[in-house]
Amino acid sequence: MGNSEAAIAPSFQRMNQWETAHRSLAQSQLWSFLLIAIGSASSFIYPHPPLVGLAVIAGTTIARPKAIIAAILIWLVNQIYGFSIRQYPQTIESLIWGLVMGAGTILVALIATVRPQFSRGRWTGHSLWLGITVLSGYVLFEGIVFLVGQLIGQSHVFTLKILWGILVKELVWAIALGGIHALLLISAMRDRPTKNNSQPSSNL
Template sequence: MHYSKIASHSPLLKLSARWEVAYRSVSQSKFWFLLLTALGSLSNVVYTCTVPLVGFGVIAGATLPHRRAIATMMTMWFVNQLLGFTIHSYPQTLNTFTWGLVLGLGTLLVTLLTSIKPSFGRSPMGSHYLWLAVALMGGYVLYECVILLAGFALGGVEGFTLPILWGVFAGNAVWAIAVGCLHSILLWDTSRQSSHAVLKH
């Protein structure tokens, strides 16, 4: 009975081990770093004020090394501000510049929070996806708290209504899920290629 349980768990252990190897490979690759940075920057073309900084911050923090995650999100934030003050004609006032810094701070905090990557059990794969869900919700609350606190000093608290907050969260969640699925596809492909390489040898 004991041996049958071990045998039944061995495929799951192998899957988890392959996933962890693939995760490390994708995490360290320049391709994923550049792709995520490009996608985050291009999202600024679709959005202006409600750019999905939280969604991308969660994915970056959970799938990239610490410094690369910060570099990705600061690039995304900078592109957002650059487009805002040029193409979208943001008013060049101290208040607007300060709000830009507030958004940057919130983005940085979300990325740093997600970079913690705690373990929730034996399976690194299960821990990863569970942490993505927790970090998305917790990161969004943290981000909005930063904006709310700034709003008391800079103005704009009246924008904190449930429909608006829910809409912004939904947009961030959609981006996080979409980019997270793309990351999972890369993990699967990397794992498949590694398995084929082992079989050839």
């Protein structure tokens, strides 16, 4: 019994350490700013940036209020850039599509912030939830685009090649940003024991 408890204890310590570091990073201004900056820069690379991947990373790695703000800011930069530099047509239809993209981005970010119990405390659970939300968010986002297109009579062309290309783009960005977040998380986990060890002992 004692041996099993001794084996379980380090596992719980690692889980607590992971979740503590994750929560600390979720409240960090640095990571929020970095994600918003990278997400905004993506609008200069693509006419249609990977809003689903960005929203998922925001929702799974940032506290909910900040995640929603990040998603809105990334979408807003895309719209400002689109209507100014890319010269989107200033029509009601363009405005509707912009609002649809914004609503879809916020909805995906909200879903990602749910973070069920299995996704907390371990890399595997977090990665699994990240994958689930990217795929489900992609289906939801593209489904909204399709339905709105049917309603306003401006449906987009959905071929398997186009859909696959969009999905790959979302996955690549989600994986890349997830990797950056993982590096920051590892750094935070390494720094925490050092800080704890530097504190004076209460027994002295």
